[in-house]
Amino acid sequence: MSAGTTTARISQRISAIAESATLAVDAKAKALKAAGRPVIGFGAGEPDFPTPDYIVQAAIEAAGQPKYHRYSPAGGLPELKKAIAEKTLRDSGYQVDPSQVLVTNGGKQAVYNTFATLVDPGDEVIIPTPFWTTYPEAIRLAGGVPVEVFAGPEQGYLVTVEQLETAVTDRTKILLFVSPSNPTGAVYSPEQVAEIGKWAASKGLWVVTDEIYEHLTYDGVEFTSIATAAPELGDKVVILNGVAKTYAMTGWRVGWMIGPADVIKAATNLQSHATSNVSNIMQVAAAAALTGPLTAVDEMKVAFDRRRKAIVAGLNAIDGVECPTPTGAFYVYADVRGLLGKEFETSNGPVRPSTSAELATLILDEVEVAVVPGEAFGPSGYVRLSYALGDEDLAEGVRRIQEFLGKAK
Known part of the structure; x- marks a missing residue:
């Protein structure tokens, strides 16, 4: 210099x-x-x-077991990955193998890992707007370009296929889909979810879907997973989720991503250098949450x-x-x-x-x-x-x- x-x-x-x-x-x-x-x-x-008592108790008991005082696989404890796979089938009707699961330090690391793994510089990601603040930042960190598609209160904060169609270019790689939504609380109907998923499949797009609010719906409204509603997507779906909202576990920092084996393997490689395994104690608590009652x-x-x-x-x-x-x-x-x-x-x-x-x-x-x-x-x-x-x-x-x-x- x-x-x-x-x-x-x-x-x-x-x-x-x-x-x-x-x-x-x-x-x-x-x-x-x-x-x-x-x-x-x-x-x-x-x-x-x-956080419910039975989850806290599971963490206390885990803390006393020496096997949880050591490093564990970067991708997650086998018992938690199995619980996540079973919970996904139970709640979404979507069948995955535990090898398709990566346990992350909260939902945010799942978001970061996903875009870092899928996005190359210049790739565009369509983001229905209003959006959660972390999405565009994670996309930009990966070198991608967030493309906002705004839906206002006049349409219930729900984007349409017609709007999405106007946002697609030859550089579009991913559609981000979130229902129920943060920040709006909007929930897409099963028919809307299927239509959007089918459209994304027709364009050859990946869909990254954040399902962390899946259990929080009201007035008889149903949660619908786009992975199930649009089988046309095949294996070009990544599901993001975590225990934070459903089980009042925001401070426990356990999330996950589910996707095709090659994507999960690549994201696990990234996490092995970034943070290694999520705290074993927190993983045991998350497993207790997922296998316990929803009372x-x-x-x-x-x-x-x-x-x-x-x-x-x-x-x-x-x-x-x-x-x-x-x-x-x-x-x-x-x-x-x-x-x-x-x-x-x-x-x-x-x-x-x-x-x-x-x-x-x-x-x-x-x-x-x-x-x-x-x-x-x-x-x-x-x-x-x-x-x-x-x-x-x-x-x-x-x-x-x-x-x-x-x-x-």
Whole structure:
């Protein structure tokens, strides 16, 4: 290197990554709360319930067994991979061999592994929008190009085959499919899932499907796995999943990816150099979750359903806010475009927010309620609120939002 030549301290690849907006909002809310402020956070998608006792007990017992104090296969404990294969057949009707499973450090590593394994520089990945914040960043890290296809509240946040058709080019390799959706809570009908899957197969595309909210649906709405609904896809499907949402295990960090043997082998090679095996104790706990009853999940759903109805009613009572009723996950995605440009009285004088990011900042600063702006998931003009928090906090948070936004001029 010649004298005077300078290099960037941080690589361009990593510098281009945006911080997770949902985690950033959650961290700010928790920091304010730790400082004694009465902040209510609707930011992170994290159930407020404790992990069921039988899962915790399995982890405690595993911690006392010396065999779990050692390295284990990078791809996952055999007993967990078997449990994942059996659970997938039970819940999705999709049969896989345990060798087609890779256990990952949370769902996010499954997302990263998948795109790193499938995507070459310049490959395009169609992303129905609004999307979860991590998807485009993982695609870009792999050298891919996210192609957003936006579906607004007018169509229930559900993309159509006609929209997808307009996004396909000769560089398109993958369709990302998520139902139930984070951030919108939208769920595609079995017929829509089959139609989209058949279309992707006709284009020769891979489908990467995130099914982590599969057990969280309401109003009699069914979860449908695209892997089962569209057999035309053959082996060009990768399923992403994990225990975090269904079993209130966000902090345990166990996810997985399911796919054809060659893809899973390649992704396992990657993980063997990145992190090696997931914590054995956490894997044993995940196996207990998957092989145990769904009773605790059903009990949580009762609370989620109650909160879902309360938050939708509370937000729709505000002039300028339109909040469709979600049928899955534990989020609402409220349309706040009717409030942008209006005047709000604040501690620093009148303010006219022009974006949902500015509006979210005002709500946090003025009434100490944290919501995530639409810019984190796609276009401006929306806010996401998780209703996975306690009933009292939810009611108080909505009341504060109503009081502040109701004064818009």
